[in-house]
Amino acid sequence: xxxxxxxxxxxxxxxxxxxxxxxxxxxxxxxxxxxxxxxxxxxxxxxxxxxxxxxxxxxxxxxxxxxxxxxxxxxxxxxxxxxxxxxxxxxxxxxxxxxxxxxxxxxxxxxxxxxxxxxxxxxxxxxxxxxxxxxxxxxxxxxxxxxxxxxxxxxxxxxxxxxxxxxxxxxxxxxxxxxxxxxxxxxxxxxxxxxxxxxxxxxxxxxxxxxxxxxxx
Numbered sequence: 001x002x003x004x005x006x007x008x009x010x011x012x013x014x015x016x017x018x019x020x021x022x023x024x025x026x027x028x029x030x031x032x033x034x035x036x037x038x039x040x041x042x043x044x045x046x047x048x049x050x051x052x053x054x055x056x057x058x059x060x061x062x063x064x065x066x067x068x069x070x071x072x073x074x075x076x077x078x079x080x081x082x083x084x085x086x087x088x089x090x091x092x093x094x095x096x097x098x099x100x101x102x103x104x105x106x107x108x109x110x111x112x113x114x115x116x117x118x119x120x121x122x123x124x125x126x127x128x129x130x131x132x133x134x135x136x137x138x139x140x141x142x143x144x145x146x147x148x149x150x151x152x153x154x155x156x157x158x159x160x161x162x163x164x165x166x167x168x169x170x171x172x173x174x175x176x177x178x179x180x181x182x183x184x185x186x187x188x189x190x191x192x193x194x195x196x197x198x199x200x201x202x203x204x205x206x207x208x209x210x211x212x213x214x215x216x217x
Contacts (some may be wrong), residue, residue: 027099035092042126047097059093065176076190133174159189
């Protein structure tokens with residue numbers, strides 16, 4: 001019911017790019033999702049201590065590695081401009097763990113935050129998921145693909161396409177570990193996917209009495 005309510009209200013919150021769904025996790029401070037609530041691309045990070053935003057309040061900011069990711073997303077066409085916050089183009093950013101942690105979150109900490117991420121993921125219903133780093137990739141594999149979430153080699157998976165259950169998944173190696181080749185591979189992959197129809201949809205119009213297409217995911 002929580003997800004259905006969020007999806008029904010998406011059109012009413014798109015003008016608010018920071019925390020468009022009004023999440024209030026049981027912590028302070030936290031870094032809510034940011035971007036286009038009707039996004040085609042959903043960039044999924046770990047937590048503010050890994051990917052930034054504890055000071056600014058925006059995911060994938062504050063850190064040099066996160067700024068490098070933003071630059072690659074601009075080059076690949078997913079952002080219009082880098083910044084704090086960036087200028088988005090059909091893109092949304094969020095974390096598995098919204099709260100700014102003291103140290104490293106425990107498995108129970110991640111489990112406590114999972115309902116927020118799950119509701120956000122399904123309310124936005126982006127076509128392409130881009131998990132950043134090993135933890136985010138394992139989580140997305142577990143909930144959105146048939147791939148083994150325990151078999152994750154980020155060097156091999158970086159900027160490659162993994163078919164999902166209603167999504168395409170493009171894992172991204174943590175930008176703090178990128179080589180120049182890693183950055184170029186991501187830009188090339190984003191340009192390639194934007195050049196084709198990446199939406200996972202099927203036309204069920206053939207089952208209806210008229211000739212109108214009926215596209216569903």
